[in-house]
Amino acid sequence: MLEVSGLSKAFDGFTAVDKVDFAVRRGEIAAVIGPNGAGKSTFFNLITGHLKPDAGRVLFKQRDVTGAPPHRICLMGMGRSFQRTNIFPKLTVFENVQAAFITHRRRGSNFWSLSDSLYRGETEALLGSLGLADQADATSAVLSHGNQKQVELGIALACDPEILLLDEPTAGMSAAETRDTIRLIQRIAAERALTLLFTEHDMEVVFSIAQKIAVLHQGRLIAEGTPEAVQQNPDVRRVYLGERH
Amino acid sequence: MKRVPWTLIVFAAGLLVPLLGSRFYTFVATDIVILSLFAMSLNLLLGYTGLVSFGHAAYFGIGAYTCALLMKHANAPFVPSLIAAGLMAAAAALLFGFFCVRLTRIYFAMLTLAFAQIVWAICFKWNDVTGGEQGLPNVPYPGLDWMGSVPVLGGFRVADHFYLCALSVVALCFAGLRRIVDAPFGRVLTVIRDNAERAQFIGVNVRAYQLAAFVLAGFFAGISGGLFGIFNRGVFPDFAFWTKSAEPLIMTILGGMGSFWGPAVGAAAFIVLNQQITSYTEYWPLTMGTVLIVLLFVFPGGIAGTLLGLLERGRVRAGRGGTAAGAAPMVKRNA
Numbered sequence: 094m095l096e097v098s099g100l101s102k103a104f105d106g107f108t109a110v111d112k113v114d115f116a117v118r119r120g121e122i123a124a125v126i127g128p129n130g131a132g133k134s135t136f137f138n139l140i141t142g143h144l145k146p147d148a149g150r151v152l153f154k155q156r157d158v159t160g161a162p163p164h165r166i167c168l169m170g171m172g173r174s175f176q177r178t179n180i181f182p183k184l185t186v187f188e189n190v191q192a193a194f195i196t197h198r199r200r201g202s203n204f205w206s207l208s209d210s211l212y213r214g215e216t217e218a219l220l221g222s223l224g225l226a227d228q229a230d231a232t233s234a235v236l237s238h239g240n241q242k243q244v245e246l247g248i249a250l251a252c253d254p255e256i257l258l259l260d261e262p263t264a265g266m267s268a269a270e271t272r273d274t275i276r277l278i279q280r281i282a283a284e285r286a287l288t289l290l291f292t293e294h295d296m297e298v299v300f301s302i303a304q305k306i307a308v309l310h311q312g313r314l315i316a317e318g319t320p321e322a323v324q325q326n327p328d329v330r331r332v333y334l335g336e337r338h
Numbered sequence: 339m340k341r342v343p344w345t346l347i348v349f350a351a352g353l354l355v356p357l358l359g360s361r362f363y364t365f366v367a368t369d370i371v372i373l374s375l376f377a378m379s380l381n382l383l384l385g386y387t388g389l390v391s392f393g394h395a396a397y398f399g400i401g402a403y404t405c406a407l408l409m410k411h412a413n414a415p416f417v418p419s420l421i422a423a424g425l426m427a428a429a430a431a432l433l434f435g436f437f438c439v440r441l442t443r444i445y446f447a448m449l450t451l452a453f454a455q456i457v458w459a460i461c462f463k464w465n466d467v468t469g470g471e472q473g474l475p476n477v478p479y480p481g482l483d484w485m486g487s488v489p490v491l492g493g494f495r496v497a498d499h500f501y502l503c504a505l506s507v508v509a510l511c512f513a514g515l516r517r518i519v520d521a522p523f524g525r526v527l528t529v530i531r532d533n534a535e536r537a538q539f540i541g542v543n544v545r546a547y548q549l550a551a552f553v554l555a556g557f558f559a560g561i562s563g564g565l566f567g568i569f570n571r572g573v574f575p576d577f578a579f580w581t582k583s584a585e586p587l588i589m590t591i592l593g594g595m596g597s598f599w600g601p602a603v604g605a606a607a608f609i610v611l612n613q614q615i616t617s618y619t620e621y622w623p624l625t626m627g628t629v630l631i632v633l634l635f636v637f638p639g640g641i642a643g644t645l646l647g648l649l650e651r652g653r654v655r656a657g658r659g660g661t662a663a664g665a666a667p668m669v670k671r672n673a
Contacts (some may be wrong), residue, residue, distance in 0.1 A: 133572055141539060163538035181532035192529045193540040201526040201542060202519060202550075208525040252540055 094119040094256055094288050095140070095149050100134055100149035109135040112149070113314035117256070117305070122282065122289045123313060124299045127309035128332070133292040134176055136309065137260050141173050142166045154255075168197065172254030175263045176292075178241045180248065183236035187227055189233050193218045193251035216251070223247050223277065239270040243277070250281065258283070259291035263298060275302060300324070341671060345512075352505050356498035365611060368501045370606045372565045375508045377589040377601035378515055379558035384587070386519055386594035387551040388531030389439075390447045392583055393454025394559055395428035396434070399578025402567035403468055403561025406477040409568070416480030420507065420564045428553045430457070435552035439545045451580060458578040473574035477567050495622020506567050511558055512602075518554065519598060527551055592633060594640020603642045605635075 096116040102109050110132045117123045125133050138144040140151055142163040151159045158166050167173075181189050194212040203223055220226050223243050228236060234245050242262065249257060262278060263271040275298055282289050284323045294297050299306065299320070308316040316326040323329055355367045371494050376398055385391040401423035408419040434453040437444055461468045468474065484498040485491045491499070526547055530537045534544050567573040576582060585608070586601070593604020611629060615622040637644040 143535070143538070162543070163540050164543045167539045168541040175536070177538045179533060181529055181536065183532050184528060188525070192525055195522045196526055196529070196537075196542050198539045199541070200522045201520045206522065207520050208522040209520070248536070248540060319538070327378060 094121075094154065095290065096152040097140065098150050100123060100139055102138070102139055102144060102148055102153065110139060110146075112315070113309070113312075114315045115307050115317065117288060117312060119255075119288055120286060121305055122303055122315075123307065124177040124300055124303035125290065125292045125293075125307045126294075126296070127292075130311075131309040132312040134260055135312075137173065137258055137292065140270075141171065141258060146291075149245050165251060168199075170253070170255040171258065171296055172249035172252045172256070173258040174245045174249050174260060174262060178238065178240055178245055178263060180233050180244050182232070184233060185230050186220065186233050186247075187216055187229040187242055188237070189249050190219055190247040193248045195253040218312050219247055219251060222281070223250075238265055239267075239274070242266070242274065246278070246281075250285075254287065256288040256290065261292055261294065263293065263295060267275050271298065276300075347628065349505075349509055353437035356494045356501060361495070361497065364495075364501050366461075366571050366609060368497070368504055370609050371501070371505050371508050372562055372569055373585070373609065374605040375511055375562035375565070376559055377593070377605045378512065379555045379562060379584040380557040380586040381595055381601045382515065382518070382551055382558070382610055384590055385597075385600070386524060386531060387527045387548060388534075389548060389551070390443075391438075391450040391555075391588075392447045392580065393434075393452070393457075393550075393557035394586055395554070395578050395580065395582035396450075396454035396457040397556040398563035398566070398582065399457055399573075399575075400430050401427040401563030402577045403474070403563075403571045405562070405564030406474045406567040406573040407467070409478055409480075410474060410476070415569075416503075420561060423564030424557045424560040427563065428557035431553045431556025432549070434504065435549045435556070439548040439552065451583070454580060454583055458575055458580070461578050468573075468575070470640035471575065472569075473572055475572040477570075477572055479568060488651050500568065504569065505563065507565060511561055515558065516598065519616040523550075524612055525545075588630065590640075592637075592640060594637075594643030594646075597642045597646055600640045600642035602673065604640065607609065607641060620631050645661060 094117050098114045100113045101111055113136065113228070116330060125136060127133055132176060135144065139146045142158065142165070145160045149159070150157060153166065153169060153171060155167070157212065158169070179256075181192065183193065191208070191212055194215055195208060198212075200211065210310050217229070220229055225240065225243055225247065228240060246262070259278070263274050266274060278289070279302055281287065303320060306318065306320055307314055308323060308329050310332045315332065316323050316329045318326075352367065352371070356364055376394075380391065382393045383391050383394075401659060404426040405419045405423035407596070408414040408422055409416065409494070414422075434450070438449045438453070441449055462470060464470065479496055482503055485499045485502070491502070519527070526537070526542055529540070529546055530542065530544055537544055546671055563577060566577070570584035588610045590601040591604070592607055593602065594600030599605055612622070612626060615625045615629070633641070639647065
């Protein structure tokens with residue numbers, strides 16, 4: 094599904110991502126973990142086209158998308174959320190999700206219909222499944238942080254992705270919100286047979302849902318494998334888990 | 339609650355202005371109508387796409403020169419000349435916009451300004467075509483003699499006929515703009531304004547849409563310039579000067595860039611204020627500036643934005659009284 098090889102990116106001489114090889118199979122739930130500054134977000138931005146890699150390749154569905162612009166990669170079936178909540182603040186919740194339906198189905202250059210009438214059913218259904226139906230008409234900027242994260246998930250899902258990249262989906266959430274969000278993501282991933290790649294700082298979350306874990310440290314991939322294997326890995330224990338416990 | 343067709347009411351009221359029989363009112367009304375279109379065209383960029391252009395006068399000027407040259411030197415009829423004005427301005431916007439959308443924020447604004455100054459310099463120096471500093475005086479009125487044989491209209495002056503003509507053209511353009519912002523295309527523009535990074539990752543080619551908006555805004559600015567050249571009975575390099583670019587910006591901010599009609603309201607307020615103040619004092623720029631500052635503080639979000647906000651609050655309060663649940667969520671409709 095997704096395959097990166099030799100992926101590298103440096104900023105002003107600081108190597109943020111260093112020759113990373115990694116693959117995610119269709120239907121897999123994979124996580125990328127690592128301490129702050131390990132290069133997780135850069136890694137995501139390289140995959141989604143927000144940054145151009147200095148070296149290496151990104152294959153998505155067997156097609157080379159290295160350095161392709163984000164909108165093209167998105168239209169191929171990749172959805173993502175951002176670490177810092179990234180929604181359309183002045184639009185209503187409904188419009189946020191509806192806009193994603195419109196653009197992803199390439200209706201954006203349409204001048205002849207009214208956007209209000211498009212994809213109403215789909216948008217309402219998706220908001221319902223995210224538990225946002227009550228807030229559909231609220232301006233998204235006034236929502237709670239947790240709800241905004243859900244709106245962002247809705248935007249990503251409206252793009253009907255085959256693979257979903259979630260950058261810290263529970264960042265800034267309370268324990269209860271985290272639990273609900275993870276349950277929601279798991280349910281939706283199962284319903285839609287999504288492939289999932291996410292970063293997360295909460296180890297409990299990672300080890301409870303990921304089938305495969307990659308550990309980044311100072312830009313390098315130091316371990317990769319099942320949660321058990323990663324947990325046993327001495328390097329990982331030293332540089333990462335050791336720091337926390 | 340049935341919606342009041344305000345658009346139609348204002349248009350109908352506009353049609354009645356010549357009946358007042360005053361040259362002055364017709365003059366002011368024509369000015370307002372044409373410059374509303376200029377401001378509304380800018381708001382497609384400013385309010386809807388989130389692009390601040392400091393050089394919108396370039397397209398106004400190009401439209402004005404195109405229309406005036408065709409009508410004066412080629413004796414071309416009014417409608418094709420005006421369409422050509424829009425198309426020439428759009429073509430220039432396509433060329434300049436191609437470079438401008440590659441930059442963001444202040445750099446974008448500065449580049450639009452630079453291109454506009456180039457246009458101004460060309461208009462100023464290219465004596466053979468543009469008449470240079472002297473401009474192009476005596477742009478003919480469109481052939482609206484047929485209006486003379488229509489009952490009621492027959493009694494009006496030529497300036498009244500032109501006013502009705504300009505009003506109709508601008509009304510058509512407003513309908514077109516409304517269509518654009520209500521269509522999925524317009525929704526994509528607001529999405530880009532709100533968050534261009536996120537827009538990319540719902541599959542939007544941000545630059546392509548920004549360029550399309552830039553071209554459309556240029557087109558309508560060109561139409562407005564073409565009309566203004568005729569109204570002004572002459573076209574001058576000032577039409578493309580940077581101070582001219584500031585006018586629609588001020589009008590839009592004054593009226594409210596968050597609502598569709600805001601820029602038109604701002605244009606009306608700006609022109610009426612200007613007229614009133616210049617008739618009282620020679621220090622009108624000072625007075626005008628002071629009044630604008632006060633208005634901006636009294637009406638954050640612009641005149642139209644503030645009024646709509648009050649209306650909305652009133653409606654929500656009324657809704658609370660009506661429905662016992664009263665859980666009406668805060669609704670903010672951005673035009």
